[in-house]
Amino acid sequence: MLAARNRAAILISKSLMGTSMSVRTKVLSLDTMNPNVKNIEYAVRGPIVARAAEIEKELKSGQKKPFNEVIKCNIGDCHAMGQPPLTFLRQVTALLADSSLFKSNLYPDDAKQRAARILDDCGGQSVGAYSHACGVSVIREDCAKYIESRDGGVPANSDDIFLSTGASEAVKSILELLSTGKEGRDQVGIMIPIPQYPLYTATISQYNLRAVPYYLNEADNWSLSIKELRRAYEEAAPSCRPRGLVVINPGNPTGQVLRREIIEEVLQFAKEKSLFVLADEVYQHNVYAEGAKFFSFKQVINSMGPKYGKEIELASFMSASKGYMGECGFRGGYCELANIDKDVQAMLYKQLSARLCPSVIGQGLMSVIANPPKPGEPSYESHEREKAKVLGDLAIKARMATETFNRIPGMQCNPVQGAMYAFPSLQLPEKLVDEAKAKGMEPDAFYCTALLEEKGICVVPGSGFGQRPGTYHFRMTILPTVEKLKIVMQAFKEFHEDFINRYK
Amino acid sequence: MLAARNRAAILISKSLMGTSMSVRTKVLSLDTMNPNVKNIEYAVRGPIVARAAEIEKELKSGQKKPFNEVIKCNIGDCHAMGQPPLTFLRQVTALLADSSLFKSNLYPDDAKQRAARILDDCGGQSVGAYSHACGVSVIREDCAKYIESRDGGVPANSDDIFLSTGASEAVKSILELLSTGKEGRDQVGIMIPIPQYPLYTATISQYNLRAVPYYLNEADNWSLSIKELRRAYEEAAPSCRPRGLVVINPGNPTGQVLRREIIEEVLQFAKEKSLFVLADEVYQHNVYAEGAKFFSFKQVINSMGPKYGKEIELASFMSASKGYMGECGFRGGYCELANIDKDVQAMLYKQLSARLCPSVIGQGLMSVIANPPKPGEPSYESHEREKAKVLGDLAIKARMATETFNRIPGMQCNPVQGAMYAFPSLQLPEKLVDEAKAKGMEPDAFYCTALLEEKGICVVPGSGFGQRPGTYHFRMTILPTVEKLKIVMQAFKEFHEDFINRYK
Structure with missing residues (x-):
């Protein structure tokens, strides 16, 4: 009905103004742009992530929040979460960028x-x-x-x-x-x-x-x-x-x-x-x-x-x-x-x-x-050590996330066997689901938004990845450092019970 | 007719074989793939460029040719043609790649x-x-x-x-x-x-x-x-x-x-x-x-x-x-x-x-x-010098190309005012045009192919860029070093007259 009315209005204005319309409308509008691009959704950088960036700015400008920093567990962005680059990889790329470095003695022969x-x-x-x-x-x-x-x-x-x-x-x-x-x-x-x-x-x-x-x-x-x-x-x-x-x-x-x-x-x-x-x-x-x-x-x-x-x-x-x-x-x-x-x-x-x-x-x-350093090459041992440290920490954090989530009543998390993510399910009270829907939000997006606002933890609602109807999840990366992930886990323990109780 | 026959054949084979066809055809074939991708043409890396790469391999394997190297004037690939990277740009990128370089005294403060x-x-x-x-x-x-x-x-x-x-x-x-x-x-x-x-x-x-x-x-x-x-x-x-x-x-x-x-x-x-x-x-x-x-x-x-x-x-x-x-x-x-x-x-x-x-x-x-080095910063003068050298050489080569092409009978070249390319027109004898068409080739592609085979110079036919019907051109980059561009120009002088004369 509304669409038909709009169309009529456009036709009227066109006929009134003839071919040389004096009011220039945009060539590209939501109505005329590529509809396939319009339909794209990419939750990993969706509205909750945009809100996280705003909150960071608010913190920077001195606003008081119940937390001091936003911990971004929304995207598999390892270095941003504190994982250091592997030395050998960066030595080779620096040599690629500036070949004058070949003359220096800063880098080992295998990198050169x-x-x-x-x-x-x-x-x-x-x-x-x-x-x-x-x-x-x-x-x-x-x-x-x-x-x-x-x-x-x-x-x-x-x-x-x-x-x-x-x-x-x-x-x-x-x-x-x-x-x-x-x-x-x-x-x-x-x-x-x-x-x-x-x-x-x-x-x-x-x-x-x-x-x-x-x-x-x-x-x-x-x-x-x-x-x-x-x-x-x-x-x-x-x-x-x-x-x-x-x-x-x-x-x-x-x-x-x-x-x-x-x-x-x-x-x-x-x-x-x-x-x-x-x-x-x-x-x-x-x-x-x-x-x-x-x-x-x-x-x-x-x-x-x-x-x-x-x-x-x-x-x-x-x-x-x-x-x-x-x-x-x-x-x-x-x-x-x-x-x-x-x-x-x-x-x-x-x-x-x-x-x-x-x-x-x-x-x-x-x-x-x-083609990493091989046994016998000068960088072999240090490279293997750095690699093992990263993968070892990830294994520790995979277990920590699974175990913590499974200890929280109303959450269930399959073991993180691989990759970089935990994807626990949430049992959400009916009242919470109704309130979210009344606000036009997916219930898990409602949950994740509250978590962000109250605890400064940014995770992505399961609805951004797809899930069986009536089930609710979120994706959390296991990339924060071990120390920081402990803070995240503690925040979840506090938040979850408190938040759920409000809707019981 | 052929298409209809093929369709019939497929229908027959499907009905003979039921749902579990024993002959597996590819999921993706030229008939079933994205037709828009099939229609893409990109002459800058088209068949003549592919042939240039083959000739390089032939030269490497010891085959005798009337030239020692292929000079690639087909693509605006500056460094590949010998232009050196600007020192300051690479110093900054090396520092970005390996932050341990901040401690060294290899790089000036403005780069750091x-x-x-x-x-x-x-x-x-x-x-x-x-x-x-x-x-x-x-x-x-x-x-x-x-x-x-x-x-x-x-x-x-x-x-x-x-x-x-x-x-x-x-x-x-x-x-x-x-x-x-x-x-x-x-x-x-x-x-x-x-x-x-x-x-x-x-x-x-x-x-x-x-x-x-x-x-x-x-x-x-x-x-x-x-x-x-x-x-x-x-x-x-x-x-x-x-x-x-x-x-x-x-x-x-x-x-x-x-x-x-x-x-x-x-x-x-x-x-x-x-x-x-x-x-x-x-x-x-x-x-x-x-x-x-x-x-x-x-x-x-x-x-x-x-x-x-x-x-x-x-x-x-x-x-x-x-x-x-x-x-x-x-x-x-x-x-x-x-x-x-x-x-x-x-x-x-x-x-x-x-x-x-x-x-x-x-x-x-x-x-x-x-945001290049500014006056007063340590890298300012050397950076400006390097930049001026590159642009000065390009200006010399722009003139050299225009002048040489205009001295060759049957070629005409507008001044290269900017960018990195000369796009001269070719007057091609009717016999040459006919022979090219008989071979299923665009006449300027025929010309460029012969130039590549006989002189080792790789340029792109005008037909790859579009041109008025009945006109013929090629695009040549002005990126070879001044010395090498002189060789290219000499090769054109020799080739053009000789090649055209064969079809008079």
């Missing part, structure tokens, strides 16, 4: 050797030159060797690897490739886990794809069940064309690590239904739980014989931003392709060439992650 | 001060932390101050500036925002110059926009005429909705520098037709010709009174890759927005937040370009 090898393969021996659209050759080779060694010798071909601006760019490129612009019954569907990392729903909106959600099983530690995959597929198939399947392992936001036999079943399902598999494996170094082990989709496919190893179309994503390095700001990452049609791969590489190349110094960082 | 200020504004004082999606705050402020000083005091607001991964990413974001996915009469048209930088046609394909080409006037030094803009608009308007206007100044591939009064006329036209203006101003430091001067669209809009200054929607693009710095590999860049609807701007920033942030060290580099 890594940097020199990369520069030798850069145009004009400078990281200021564009690289090949898929990345510097020796860096692609480093990634291939890293993958081979990770996967127990399964061959990797550097021609099938392209470097990317973080993993996000590569994920977007592959989803864009799958999109056809068709609507209705012919719209391309992408199967995604729920809860999911919101890059997937954001990109699915952006490229006019259809999300085909499959639920992870919270009661069984966020496991992935083939029965549920099948249900989601069968339910969606009559109304769209499911062609892609996203799996995040280790899980974001859910922190589970997939067992090998589950990956095999997922691949059987992908083969049966002709699905292109997108394996988000950026947390491959982040596995903490006893008995849990990371298996790459590439390795498992290849262990299943040629019907899989030579057939299933796969894109696997890796990033410099996660793991023990946490170098988010360098925007390093790569994608390995398997079994892609050669013509399609050429089209993808052509598309990448129009964006020229990813940051070359970011590629350099990725290369050192793929 | 710049790096420290940036790090103070980074999460955890590390360029490994994500920045705000639009960039580090102080870097956005540096860009705003730079713009104000460039534009004679016209105010710039850092909230309207976002840092980007080179300029390309920002151009793509704005074009994506303008796209609506509508087809036919409602498809959004984007006016682009012909010849143009192929990022525009590539992105227009990618986002299913319609290119509305307007021709630059080669006879008048590639000038932009409002009459021609009007012709292009009127011709396109009945069949699509022109909503964006791209201007590249200084011109790529055409090297012209727009006079102020032309920019005013363009803006009057944009206002009259309600067009969103995309000003590609990445070559703003590259102006060589006597009497030529760079005026930004932002400055000119603001000098035309509030009807323009407060109304015309503008996105202006800048890059760390061009100018005197040529730091392509760092992927630094920014975009300044003016008069954008606030809700639309919020949607754009939301979209940017899903890609997290541009390379923070690339942002740092952009910040030093915006």
Whole structure:
């Protein structure tokens, strides 16, 4: 009704003013802009995070709050939470930035050797030159060797690897490739886990794809069940064309690590239904739980014989931003392709060439992650020590978060087996749910907002990742230092009971 | 007919095999992939460039050729062509990469001060932390101050500036925002110059926009005429909705520098037709010709009174890759927005937040370009000297290229007033044109291929940028060193006459 009235008003004003309207309206308004961009949602940096930034400013300006600082547990931003950069990674990047440092005795030989090898393969021996659209050759080779060694010798071909601006760019490129612009019954569907990392729903909106959600099983530690995959597929198939399947392992936001036999079943399902598999494996170094082990989709496919190893179309994503390095700001990452049609791969590489190349110094960082100091090299021991410290602390914090949340009545948290997140569920009283809804808020967003205002802790509501209707969660990173995470845990204990009691 | 037969064959095979087809076809093939990605063309890295890389490999493997090296004049890749990085830029980036360098006495105080200020504004004082999606705050402020000083005091607001991964990413974001996915009469048209930088046609394909080409006037030094803009608009308007206007100044591939009064006329036209203006101003430091001067669209809009200054929607693009710095590999860049609807701007920033942030060290580099050493600072004189050397050499090479091409019979080249490219026209004999067409090649691509095979010089055919039908050109960068450019020029003199004579 309102829309019809608006339309009428526009028609009237147009006819009154003729073709040369004296009131200039914007070329781009919410009504005329790309609707797919409008539909994007990205909770990791949503309104609660914006409010956290405001509160920081208020604190700075001297406003009194019941806390002295905002602790941001909303985003996997390791260094921002106090994790120090690994010395060797930064030595190599400094050498890449300023080659006059080769003459100094500040840096060990293995750092100089890594940097020199990369520069030798850069145009004009400078990281200021564009690289090949898929990345510097020796860096692609480093990634291939890293993958081979990770996967127990399964061959990797550097021609099938392209470097990317973080993993996000590569994920977007592959989803864009799958999109056809068709609507209705012919719209391309992408199967995604729920809860999911919101890059997937954001990109699915952006490229006019259809999300085909499959639920992870919270009661069984966020496991992935083939029965549920099948249900989601069968339910969606009559109304769209499911062609892609996203799996995040280790899980974001859910922190589970997939067992090998589950990956095999997922691949059987992908083969049966002709699905292109997108394996988000950026947390491959982040596995903490006893008995849990990371298996790459590439390795498992290849262990299943040629019907899989030579057939299933796969894109696997890796990033410099996660793991023990946490170098988010360098925007390093790569994608390995398997079994892609050669013509399609050429089209993808052509598309990448129009964006020229990813940051070359970011590629350099990725290369050192793929090719770290080896036993016998001068930096080996200190590098291993720094790496072990980061991963050791993360394991301690994973346990601390799980145990604390499970001791709070009305919260339940599956063990954080891997990645960097706890995703506990909240039992919220009906009165609280009603009040949130009356305010037009998701109940868990209402909870997280109060937590931020009262305790200065910033976490992301589960509704930003997707969850079963009627359930409520939040995602908290385990990235604050051990000391700071203790403060966060204490704040949760105090806040939760108090807040819930107000609505009993 | 063939398509119908194929479809029938697929139907038959499906019905024979039931639901579990034993022959697995690829999920993604040329027929099923995103048709917009398939349609992308990006000549700067097209087939001739791929062949150049092959020839380099052949030379390395010992094959004999009439030349010893491939000289790549196909892409504005300054460092790859021997231009040295500016010392100060790299000192600051090295300090950003490794903060232990602050303790050394290798670097001057002004470099340390710049790096420290940036790090103070980074999460955890590390360029490994994500920045705000639009960039580090102080870097956005540096860009705003730079713009104000460039534009004679016209105010710039850092909230309207976002840092980007080179300029390309920002151009793509704005074009994506303008796209609506509508087809036919409602498809959004984007006016682009012909010849143009192929990022525009590539992105227009990618986002299913319609290119509305307007021709630059080669006879008048590639000038932009409002009459021609009007012709292009009127011709396109009945069949699509022109909503964006791209201007590249200084011109790529055409090297012209727009006079102020032309920019005013363009803006009057944009206002009259309600067009969103995309000003590609990445070559703003590259102006060589006597009497030529760079005026930004932002400055000119603001000098035309509030009807323009407060109304015309503008996105202006800048890059760390061009100018005197040529730091392509760092992927630094920014975009300044003016008069954008606030809700639309919020949607754009939301979209940017899903890609997290541009390379923070690339942002740092952009910040030093915006905030170079000032008089009195220790690095001022050496920095100015290095900058003047690069720009002075480019000016020499711009003249050398123009003069040489104009002395070759059958070639004509407008003066390279700015940017980094010569775009001479070629008079090609009819027999040559026919032979090229018989081989399924554009005649200028045929010419450039022969030049590459016989002389090892890699340039891009004019057909990759667009040109008036029946005219032929190529784009050559003026980036080889002065000594090397002399070799290139000599090769052209020898090749052109000889090659043309074969077809007379």
